[in-house]
Amino acid sequence: MAEKNITVFIYLPGETVAVPAGIFTHDSRAGVGSFVYGRKYQERANALPVDPVALPLGPEPLPVTANHGLYGAFRDAAPDYWGRLVIAAERKVPPEALGEMDFLVCANATRAGNLDFRETPDSPEPALEPPHFNHLAELLDAASKIETGKEVSQHLLRLLRQGSSVGGARPKCTVEWEDALWIAKFPAKDDTLNIPRVEYAAMTLAAKCGIRVPTMRLQSVGGKAVLLVRRFEREKTGNGWLRTGFFSSLSLMQWDEMDRLAWDYGAIADTMRRHTTVRDIQEWFRRMVFNILVRNTDDHPRNHGFLLDASGIRLSPAYDIVPSITRPGVGVDFSLAMSIGEQGRTATLENALTRSARFGLSKNEAKEEVEKLVGIVGTWREHFASAGCPDSEIRALEPSFLCLDMAV
Numbered sequence: 001m002a003e004k005n006i007t008v009f010i011y012l013p014g015e016t017v018a019v020p021a022g023i024f025t026h027d028s029r030a031g032v033g034s035f036v037y038g039r040k041y042q043e044r045a046n047a048l049p050v051d052p053v054a055l056p057l058g059p060e061p062l063p064v065t066a067n068h069g070l071y072g073a074f075r076d077a078a079p080d081y082w083g084r085l086v087i088a089a090e091r092k093v094p095p096e097a098l099g100e101m102d103f104l105v106c107a108n109a110t111r112a113g114n115l116d117f118r119e120t121p122d123s124p125e126p127a128l129e130p131p132h133f134n135h136l137a138e139l140l141d142a143a144s145k146i147e148t149g150k151e152v153s154q155h156l157l158r159l160l161r162q163g164s165s166v167g168g169a170r171p172k173c174t175v176e177w178e179d180a181l182w183i184a185k186f187p188a189k190d191d192t193l194n195i196p197r198v199e200y201a202a203m204t205l206a207a208k209c210g211i212r213v214p215t216m217r218l219q220s221v222g223g224k225a226v227l228l229v230r231r232f233e234r235e236k237t238g239n240g241w242l243r244t245g246f247f248s249s250l251s252l253m254q255w256d257e258m259d260r261l262a263w264d265y266g267a268i269a270d271t272m273r274r275h276t277t278v279r280d281i282q283e284w285f286r287r288m289v290f291n292i293l294v295r296n297t298d299d300h301p302r303n304h305g306f307l308l309d310a311s312g313i314r315l316s317p318a319y320d321i322v323p324s325i326t327r328p329g330v331g332v333d334f335s336l337a338m339s340i341g342e343q344g345r346t347a348t349l350e351n352a353l354t355r356s357a358r359f360g361l362s363k364n365e366a367k368e369e370v371e372k373l374v375g376i377v378g379t380w381r382e383h384f385a386s387a388g389c390p391d392s393e394i395r396a397l398e399p400s401f402l403c404l405d406m407a408v
């Protein structure tokens with residue numbers, strides 16, 4: 001049957017058990033989805049929208065055709081390439097055999113944000129049983145077997161499945177540790193550098209630049225580096241986990257994943273102006289400039305997020321900032337994934353300065369900000385060394401930092 005109805009649940013602020021918010025109907029053949037809020041839900045004094053842009057409380061919701069008929073915030077709560085691979089492995093089918101709704105419903109309680117998707121309004125609360133940190137060695141083993149298409153025991157698959165519902169393409173698993181949830185990001189089979197360590201170094205350098213980042217730890221597990229990133233939308237309380245709403249900048253803009261030509265930092269800044277603070281917009285500019293300086297070309301709109309709670313919408317801590325590798329002398333010019341300024345995606349500091357007013361900055365303020373960032377990122381070699389990167393790795397990363405030499 002092409003059409004399917006499921007119940008959308010939400011964990012409201014301060015609550016550790018979800019309530020039904022409405023019904024989502026999805027026609028997989030037509031690629032159309034539509035949602036209606038339940039009347040009882042809308043009468044709640046503390047009701048939050050399940051998607052603040054596509055589905056505000058009040059007006060009659062419009063159907064969605066973008067992203068295979070999924071509202072942005074729903075898509076953000078579904079697994080991506082990695083989670084889908086794990087779900088398909090557990091079901092012993094190829095990932096193509098499962099549809100968007102299968103992945104949406106069978107993702108478990110470690111999914112991103114404060115939403116849940118269940119078969120009926122009476123479906124029970126799913127158990128949140130992420131593996132403990134102590135299981136990381138087994139999880140790494142299971143993940144590398146999945147990546148290489150090897151058989152994984154049911155026991156290991158179950159363990160990995162319990163934590164594999166957040167998005168992203170790289171191997172990872174949510175684990176519980178020190179009364180918090182962390183996304184453990186693993187090495188991947190085709191990595192040429194120690195990516196968890198490089199990501200740790202880049203993210204902690206971002207923090208030095210005034211970019212808010214989650215708490216992170218770099219751990220060695222059986223000789224392999226694992227980056228633990230604390231989940232910023234979950235908090236443990238006496239009787240369970242509190243969850244904050246999360247949605248990506250793709251959803252803020254209601255862009256389709258294929259709308260690449262529309263992706264634009266300035267357009268996101270314009271929309272942020274209606275929802276969030278000047279401070280967030282100025283940090284947004286900082287994140288864009290930082291991505292240029294460290295050559296983070298995987299800055300697509302699902303790699304930027306927003307949090308939603310009773311106080312409104314705010315920029316989430318940054319995540320997934322990793323310098324992309326390039327060979328010396330090859331590809332000196334590069335582009336980011338989203339448009340930066342008047343010269344489109346061209347990744348130069350000059351281009352970043354062409355539209356400062358859209359980011360709530362005067363020309364001079366923007367220039368000062370860029371100079372400050374150039375100064376801090378200019379210490380990247382010492383910073384990466386102090387994060388444990390050996391000389392060979394720092395040499396390999398040199399060509400990724402060439403924007404530092406551009407005059408502004």
Ligand SMILES: Nc1ncnc2c1ncn2[C@@H]1O[C@H](COP(=O)(O)OP(=O)(O)OP(=O)(O)O)[C@@H](O)[C@H]1O
Nearest residue numbers: 112166167168169170214229230231232233319320
């Ligand atoms: N600290 C965090 N707290 C909560 N959610 C997070 C956090 N970091 C990342 N996420 C969510 O998990 C998803 C996957 O994380 P991340 O982007 O780091 O993985 P990735 O596999 O490297 O991604 P990509 O496919 O873009 O390379 C993000 O898109 C975001 O929805």
Ligand SMILES: [Mg+2]
Nearest residue numbers: 168302303320
């Ligand atoms: Mg990502």
